[in-house]
Amino acid sequence: MDEEVLEQADYLYSCAETEKLYQLLLQYKDSDEAEFLWRLARASRDMAFLPDMEDKRKKELMFEGFEYVKKALEKDEKCSAAHKWYAVCLSDVGDYMGVKVKIGNAYIIRDHLEKAIELNPKDATSFHILGYWCFAFAELPWYQRKVAAVMFSSPPVSTYEEALQFFLKAEEVDPNFYSKNLLMLGKTYLSVKEKEKGLLFLTRAKEYPAHTLEDKEVHKEAVELLKKLV
Numbered sequence: 001m002d003e004e005v006l007e008q009a010d011y012l013y014s015c016a017e018t019e020k021l022y023q024l025l026l027q028y029k030d031s032d033e034a035e036f037l038w039r040l041a042r043a044s045r046d047m048a049f050l051p052d053m054e055d056k057r058k059k060e061l062m063f064e065g066f067e068y069v070k071k072a073l074e075k076d077e078k079c080s081a082a083h084k085w086y087a088v089c090l091s092d093v094g095d096y097m098g099v100k101v102k103i104g105n106a107y108i109i110r111d112h113l114e115k116a117i118e119l120n121p122k123d124a125t126s127f128h129i130l131g132y133w134c135f136a137f138a139e140l141p142w143y144q145r146k147v148a149a150v151m152f153s154s155p156p157v158s159t160y161e162e163a164l165q166f167f168l169k170a171e172e173v174d175p176n177f178y179s180k181n182l183l184m185l186g187k188t189y190l191s192v193k194e195k196e197k198g199l200l201f202l203t204r205a206k207e208y209p210a211h212t213l214e215d216k217e218v219h220k221e222a223v224e225l226l227k228k229l230v
Contacts, residue, residue, distance in 0.1 A: 037072035080120035124174035131166030134158035
């Protein structure tokens, strides 16, 4: 494995040089190394979310990323990051496949996130994503629950309390690692009626240094939520 290329790739990722990273890793799309393939899957996904990306190309990149991460898992099923990004990419492509597929995928997504955590309990983002999964199912509107119950004898369920535990665990593993985790902690505390803690984490999310586009979006949402609360 070319360690220098991986180092260069991780440096480009840390600088949010999405297009350069994608072009670099694309040269390794036929690699047998999971470490290249899951990074390429993540880069494809990041490309898809670039501003002004046209819908057709966005969809292509999502499905492309999913193929790369599938291959990464085939090459190394003990790779924690491959399980994590498999879960994320499966969720992304599910958005194009209708409610039934998306709900069916939810179980698989959770399994892969749990496997990622089992293989690497020091990865805060896996805990964060699992927290996000729980939050999404905790706030699922009743009519979607009814649809899910018709399709599945036991549709996926979760609670805000469960989501909170995962977001807190992510913070414990790597404090202040991600603006979105602070935002989700704030939102989840509000959902369990702990307003003081909610305000605390929303304020931390608002004050987080905005390095990426996502950080800026988090800042904006935190500001808007705080306006309504104070």
